[in-house]
Every structure is written in C-alpha cells, then in structure tokens.
Amino acid sequence: MSTGQEHTVKAFDQDIGQLRALISQMGGLAEQAIEDAMLALSRGDAELANEVRKKDKQIDAIEAELEKLVVRVIALRAPMADDLREVIAALKIAAVIERIGDYAKNIAKRVPLIHAEGEERIDVVSILPSMGQLAADMVHDVLDAYSARDPEAAIRVCKRDNALDDFYDSIFRTLVTYMVENSRTISQVAHLLFVAKNLERVGDHATNVAEMVYFAATGEYMAERETGEAGAN
C-alpha cells in the first residue's frame, strides 16, 4: 500500500482500513455462525439454530455495505494498479465469506429436520463436531492471514484443507454404513451427510480466500500442490 503524504492517499488508506474492518467483522460473524450451528446440531437446540439463520442477515448486510463502499472508493479515489487490485480483492473475499455464512445457515436449517420431534434421537458421528471446529478454525486463521498479509499463514490454511477432506470422506463412509444398518433414520442421516458436505465446502472457501491473500501478498499464484483439490464425495 502507498504511504504518500497527499490528502487523497491518506483518504485511500482510511478507505482500505474500513474495507478490511468490514471483512474482519463479516469473518468473525461467519466463524461464530459455524460454531453456533454445530452447537445447535449437537444439542438439538432449535432456538440457537434459528438465531444462526437470523444472524445471517447481518453478514449479508455487511457485504452490501462493503460493496457500496467499494463503488464509492473507486469513484472518488480512482485507485490504480495494486491499490485497485486490493479493492477488488476485498470485494471478492467478502463474497466468499457471505457464502461461508450461507453454509452455516444451511446447517442450522437442518437442525430441526435431524432432530425432528417423535423421530429417533441419532448421534452417529462423533467426529462431526471436530470437523466443524476445524472448518471454523480455518475461517478464523485465513482472516488472521488476511489482516497480517501473511502468505505463509495462507499456505498453512490450505494445507489444513486436506485434513478437512479426510474428515469428510471418513464421515461419508460412516454415515452410509449407518444408513445401511438403520433404515428408519435414513432421512435424518441424509441431512447429516449434507452438514458434513457444507463443512467441507466451508474449507474450500477458506482455501479460496487463502489463495487470494497469498496472491495479494506475493503477486504470484500459490503453487498447485499447496492448494489441494476437493474430493467428489
């Protein structure tokens, strides 16, 4: 970022600071949303699940605010080269965080379907909460990497995506086996399958942000071997 003394440069730095603050705020809400959705899921807490759904509107509202700010910054400051790329990156990262929030909301929506009244209580996947924590941690860490503009931290986030994919593969197999053996709860377990898939997608999106952070910090694309590729399960 430029450090010039001109009025417009200082104003631009303030704008960028504001964009970054909005992204941190969105990211904090998204991380919390994943944790709360997973808590609601393990407790069968429909009220908490409902709160996660409501709070998603806050994330959407911040994204809309950020978008307006981006348009204003570009129109007023006419940023060039690196500065412009940083503004565009903020727009893209915000869109990804909004999607992460949607995945948390989707998990929350499934809580009442999984713990439906009169239905058998199911508690088949002991490692699902650990998977949820890893996904939330990746979101947390990639936002730290973004704040610190730290390409090494971004690489570390990407590497953890493989662990998340392994979690998913293992949970997929466990759930399918469970369905084979417990046909009464197949519908509930199918929803759990989507929960695991949503968490796996959260990891993919954290990885996407990490790649953008890396690119913004180094001007180069992250090597393919660092990024990992999502499985098809």
Place this chain on the structure above:
Amino acid sequence: MSTGQEHTVKAFDQDIGQLRALISQMGGLAEQAIEDAMLALSRGDAELANEVRKKDKQIDAIEAELEKLVVRVIALRAPMADDLREVIAALKIAAVIERIGDYAKNIAKRVPLIHAEGEERIDVVSILPSMGQLAADMVHDVLDAYSARDPEAAIRVCKRDNALDDFYDSIFRTLVTYMVENSRTISQVAHLLFVAKNLERVGDHATNVAEMVYFAATGEYMAERETGEAGAN
C-alpha cells in the same frame, strides 16, 4: 448506458460490450456443462463426464480474463455511477457463473461413483433429467435476460426456481425411500442426492443473477415474493 460521442465514452461502450460477450461465453459453457454432465450421468458415460471436468477450466480462464478486463476498464476509463455499477455487476455475475460451472463439474465427478464397475446399475430417478434440463434452461434464460436487460424476463427466471425446489423435494423423498428399500446401493444413491442438490443450487445461482439483472435494469431490488427462498433439504 451513455451514448455520448467522445472517444472515451465510445471506448467504454466497447469495453462493456466485451465484458458482456465474455459473460455470454461463460454462460453458454456453463449451460452446456450442466446438460453434458446430466447426459453423462444418464448414460453412465465416464468419458463425457471427464470432458465436462476438463472444460470447466475454460470457464475459470474466462472469469480470470474478465477480472483483468474489469481492472483495466476501471483504471483506464474511471467509470462513474451507473457505468461503474455495470462493471461491478459483470464481475459479480461472472463469479456466479463460475460457481454454476463448478456444480456441473461436481455432478460429472460423481458419474463414475454412481456407475461404479461391478456395482448394481441404478436408475431410480426418472425425473432427475427433467430437473437438470430445467436448471440448464434457467441458466440459459437468465443470460438472455442479462443480454436484453429485461427485468420481466429476470422475474420469470426467479419464478421457475420454485419448480426446481419442488423437483428437489420430490427427488429427495424418492431417493430416501429407495435407500430404505435397497440398502446395497445406498452409497450410489447418496451421490444422486448430491446431484439433485447441485441442480437445486444451480437454480439458486440463476436466481441470484436474475436479481442482479433486475437491479441493474430498474435500479430497484426485486420484491421478496418474486425471489423464492431455497428449501433446506
């Protein structure tokens, strides 16, 4: 859009035309990808599925090209107000189309898992191809709405999303019932569940684009009742 005679205005119109052409190209590829992935699925054609996966890189490459063009247009032309919003909208629409391409790729990835060698041939969901066609049609129609800047056509796309959600709900129930009765094929059918979910998500994204088209054409947000809300299944 402005129709002034100045050199820079004409150049800007050309840029916008180029952005729109790139979006049409991406959209055409995404629509084709959905159709091909669904064809590969019904035929059990692993080769065609593989081609869909390869072609997704083209969509990604066009998005990257569009992004560079956006940065160049903003830097060179310093567009204001409506023009700037149109440029930002192109960036956002391209990102959504890229995601639609990813869903088609994800369907293609599941073809060999659903039609695994030595596994039972399953053919449980006769309405899945119709759902695929509806999703592809929505992508086609929303791109037409974008080209024509037609807010009424955008509303029609959103209304069809409800039909897609109904397809999904029906397929979800059919597949769960099938799993209950055929435990040997649960893993394959679980993949079909994800295929249906991917198509449902394609519809959501077509709806997102339709909302952007509507906003760009009218300056107003589409009324909530027109947009439909995705189910949680």
